[in-house]
Amino acid sequence: MTVYLLCFALFLVGVYGVIAKRDLIKIILSIGIMGYAANLFLILFAYKHGATFPILTGGKVSPMVDPLPQALVLTSIVIELGTTALLVALVVRLFQKYGTFDIAKIRRLRG
């Protein structure tokens, strides 16, 4: 249970960063932290204490961890890499146009 609570705390750190930070780079990092918390959560519920890798050897069946969430996490890590790259590219262009990383100063759209 403690592990899940810690994972949730990590997620909340990410949420806090997205909502409260004004620096664009810090917002991107916070989204990354939220993504790590989600990945960690997927791994956690598949993990079994004392279980082995899910490959059958010599006919003896021992408790195994669930391999599917690990495959999901690999996919989701790749997706998050794409998101981060896209966001950073947008921030580079935003900096060229506005000359600042402060989200409060990037407000030409309103209404």
Add this chain to the structure above:
Amino acid sequence: MMLPLFIIIPLIAAFLITLIAGKKDVWGIVLSVVASAAMLILAVISFLNVNGETIIYEMGNWKMPFGIALVLDSLSGYMLIIVNLVALTAIIYSIQYIRHLGQDFKYYALFMLMLTGMNGVILTGDIFNLYVFMEIALFAAFALVAYGCRAEEYEAAFKYAVMGSVSSIFILIGIGVLYSATSTLTMARIAQTVPNLSPQIILWVGGLFLAGFGLKAAAMPFHAWLPDAHSSAPAPISSMLSGVLIKVLGIYTITRIFFNVLDAPAVFLTIFIVIGTISILISGFLAIIQWDFKRLLAYSSISQIGYILLGIGLATPLGILGAVFHLFNHAIFKSLLFYDAGSVELALGTRDLQKLGKLGKLLPVTSGTSIIASLAISGIPPFNGFFSKLIIIIAAIAAGQPVLALLAILGSILTLAAVMKIQCYGLRQDVDVEPREKIGLGMNIAMISLAIICIVGGLLVAPGIREVALDPVVNVILEKAEYVQTVLGR
């Protein structure tokens, strides 16, 4: 087998465009027009073939509960037709509009990728696969919003990308909770085990999915990104985003997951009704005070999404019928209005309603089609929007909710006021304007064909056509248990 073609064709088109386009955009145009026309024909054929049945394609021939399956039932077929119809007109419209921004093949490649993602979301029967296809569509959409390379567009794209990624993380956690409770990712299999789950888990999963997919659908508390992104994007992309992307990633996934998989929990239906009504009213008011042509249309999109959510939330056959029909209608007339806004912007170089005027002589096609679309969106009788709004209002009365019916009528009046503002100030104001560019044949064809569908679209509810076109779709949404049986029971 036809099902994988909907994913393969646009993906190959996107790949080939980047491969052989060179520096010009000619190959991009040819390939994307051919691909989307082929998919529209395939979508119509497959919808008529399905005819209330379900077609399943097992990818890699892995048997059903273990592998990933593509599932085509009437709801999927209906959504495929809408998506590919709007996509074909958007590409025809793009030819002149995007040349204006520079000759670039990348636009068409990204467009095809977005189409791949949307077709995949519609067809897949696996919940994690849905997440992956959704991300493909979203990535392409983020890039396309920023396509014009102006400061405002980067700002809108960044806002959209942040909101989109956060909502995707919510959906991923929801998928994780669902998997830990049911030990499967196939949607039909999850639906089979849902009755044995404790209601607390359903609440958690539903809450996470509501936050995630609600943000994608831009219903009222989650709407902040939509007016920026939809008004900053190039006009054909605005019409794709407003016309189909929010419906595929938002409304379609919500109906599929909450009705077919989670068995329509009553508390979430109430939430849909509340969100829908709030969206109708508040964004109706917000639309009226806008002076930017496309921003006004973007706010009105939120309000029309509210109608669809209201119809879904009522969960009576009549309410669902209205919602499904309004989904089609809104895709048509909102795309048409965005095309009109784009051609005004191209011809005059501004979208400010106070600086436009006397467009009846200057842009006859634009002003004519915009009248048709405006009347359709505000629900004036012979056009398609009238019938769908009427059905939703009657459904609200029949469900014993006359207050909701009144609010829906009020929302319709607000929409009428907003589009009349476009007509009076924008297109018929007594201001002399200088045209900068002529509107070509392709843009006119796109606008006229959608206007014709606006006029004849009302026939879909006519007896005889309704049994073929809309009733099977409503049945798929309402007969929740049948989804499990048709997908797994073989």
